[in-house]
Amino acid sequence: MSDLFSKFDALIAEREGLLATGVRDPFAIVMQEVKSPTLAVIDGRDTILLGTYNYMGMTFDPDVIAAGEEALRKFGAGTTGSRVLNGTYQGHKECEDALKDFYGMEHAMVFSTGYQANLGMVSTLAGKGDFIILDADSHASIYDGCYLGNADIVRFKHNSAEDLEKRLRRLPPEAGKLVILEGVYSMLGDIAPLKELVAIAKAHGAMVLVDEAHGMGFFGEHGRGVYEAAGVADDVDFVVGTFSKSVGTVGGFCVSNHPKFEILRLVCRPYTFTASLPPAVVACAATSIRKLMHAQDKRARLWDMSRKLHGGLVARGFRLATATPESAIVSVLMPDQETTVRMWQALLELGVYVNMSRPPATPAGVFLLRCSLCAEHSAEQLETVLERFATAGAVTGLFRQAAE
Amino acid sequence: MSDRAVVYARIIELIEPLNLKKVPLAEATSFAGDLEMDSLTVMDLVASMEDEWDIVMPLNLLPDLETIGQVADAVTKLVHK
Numbered sequence: 384m385s386d387l388f389s390k391f392d393a394l395i396a397e398r399e400g401l402l403a404t405g406v407r408d409p410f411a412i413v414m415q416e417v418k419s420p421t422l423a424v425i426d427g428r429d430t431i432l433l434g435t436y437n438y439m440g441m442t443f444d445p446d447v448i449a450a451g452e453e454a455l456r457k458f459g460a461g462t463t464g465s466r467v468l469n470g471t472y473q474g475h476k477e478c479e480d481a482l483k484d485f486y487g488m489e490h491a492m493v494f495s496t497g498y499q500a501n502l503g504m505v506s507t508l509a510g511k512g513d514f515i516i517l518d519a520d521s522h523a524s525i526y527d528g529c530y531l532g533n534a535d536i537v538r539f540k541h542n543s544a545e546d547l548e549k550r551l552r553r554l555p556p557e558a559g560k561l562v563i564l565e566g567v568y569s570m571l572g573d574i575a576p577l578k579e580l581v582a583i584a585k586a587h588g589a590m591v592l593v594d595e596a597h598g599m600g601f602f603g604e605h606g607r608g609v610y611e612a613a614g615v616a617d618d619v620d621f622v623v624g625t626f627s628k629s630v631g632t633v634g635g636f637c638v639s640n641h642p643k644f645e646i647l648r649l650v651c652r653p654y655t656f657t658a659s660l661p662p663a664v665v666a667c668a669a670t671s672i673r674k675l676m677h678a679q680d681k682r683a684r685l686w687d688m689s690r691k692l693h694g695g696l697v698a699r700g701f702r703l704a705t706a707t708p709e710s711a712i713v714s715v716l717m718p719d720q721e722t723t724v725r726m727w728q729a730l731l732e733l734g735v736y737v738n739m740s741r742p743p744a745t746p747a748g749v750f751l752l753r754c755s756l757c758a759e760h761s762a763e764q765l766e767t768v769l770e771r772f773a774t775a776g777a778v779t780g781l782f783r784q785a786a787e
Numbered sequence: 788m789s790d791r792a793v794v795y796a797r798i799i800e801l802i803e804p805l806n807l808k809k810v811p812l813a814e815a816t817s818f819a820g821d822l823e824m825d826s827l828t829v830m831d832l833v834a835s836m837e838d839e840w841d842i843v844m845p846l847n848l849l850p851d852l853e854t855i856g857q858v859a860d861a862v863t864k865l866v867h868k
């Protein structure tokens with residue numbers, strides 16, 4: 384009898400080899416205590432959080448917490464039901480209203496996670512005989528949405544308007560088409576040239592879906608995302624987002640002005656066949672989203688922090704994935720897996736948590752230490768982070784290696 | 788040479804730079820098993836074949852295309868469509 388787990392043997396061996404060198408498992412961190420959006424206790428040590436996507440620091444906002452507590456008491460711990468049966472409470476409607484107001488759109492649908500929002504929208508919008516045209520570096524949830532559905536899937540070179548155009552040109556003019564883009568790509572922290580890409584998609588008669596998971600809250604006049612900053616709001620048919628980043632809780636959504644949008648509630652399986660979010664979560668989300676409409680100060684601080692971190696790391700000799708800070712993600716390029724893990728561990732032992740990323744999650748086989756900023760990071764924290772990066776680089780011999 | 792033979796020969800040329808372990812390439816050579824290509828490499832290879840013949844090879848076809856021979860058949864068919 385063959386063991387169904389034998390297909391994982393190569394990965395198991397790779398991990399065992401890595402851990403045998405004495406490094407700590409980068410994918411098994413436990414936050415023992417969380418003191419603020421920027422500080423947690425890991426291995427008994429106060430650790431600056433620089434890899435949480437908690438961009439706007441809303442997780443501990445007093446109004447958000449108060450709303451959650453009240454909903455928990457009034458509506459209970461969970462809904463025990465699907466959105467289309469017994470799982471839509473007053474709070475879910477209020478959360479969708481907050482999204483409609485935030486985006487200035489007619490329709491909003493709240494899913495249980497952003498992953499499910501993409502899974503549902505992508506698999507339901509494009510059916511048999513339709514084409515999905517997606518950026519090669521799309522998030523796993525977009526790829527998985529493709530595989531859940533029946534459309535033909537065409538991939539274009541990351542952020543390349545020319546490649547998108549070439550691939551669209553080859554498709555039958557009469558076929559239904561959905562072009563899927565992201566505002567910010569979370570691995571390298573680069574943003575999409577949405578003005579060019581959306582124009583090409585529209586010229587070929589495609590509908591456009593933009594995932595603004597990492598852009599919500601601080602791009603564009605109203606903080607709607609990169610698509611707003613790029614001035615293409617009128618040409619974007621669907622915006623997908625998440626509550627797990629700037630909003631500071633958990634959940635996913637899609638907003639749109641399409642007149643038939645509401646039918647999706649009945650035909651979108653990842654919406655229908657799962658329990659809805661707990662009342663406390665939607666109450667937190669609605670309160671947070673409404674506060675994000677007026678978060679100009681936080682936005683300014685977040686951008687300031689990104690610029691300082693990016694500039695500070697460059698000044699200390701690190702190689703970054705983008706020449707300038709394009710988003711609130713600053714990715715540091717690493718030479719190989721072992722150095723990445725050693726550097727990551729050195730930072731952790733110095734009290735700084737960043738994300739470690741490796742292929743196949745990263746494009747082009749790169750190894751990364753990904754930093755994401757929070758509007759609540761203090762100037763002192765940032766200074767400490769930069770010093771600790773320099774120390775960790777010296778301890779691990781990163782620069783010596785780079786010089787060779 | 789038949790169209791199929793021309794396509795096959797060109798596919799071999801496209802694969803060669805990605806064949807890091809210098810596995811002998813034949814009709815029955817498989818991408819995942821023999822060439823140990825990860826899914827990203829396979830998708831990039833598909834993109835280069837699409838550009839070579841100005842065709843569309845949707846990614847959802849890939850699970851049925853395990854060997855070089857199967858890909859040559861699929862490309863030949865798409866070129867004639």
Ligand SMILES: Cc1ncc(COP(=O)(O)O)c(C=O)c1O
Pocket residue numbers: 496497498499501522524565569594596597625626627633634635
């Ligand atoms: C681009 C993108 N889309 C969707 C998601 C999924 O969001 P969620 O964490 O709500 O499932 C993420 C984050 O993981 C993401 O980075």
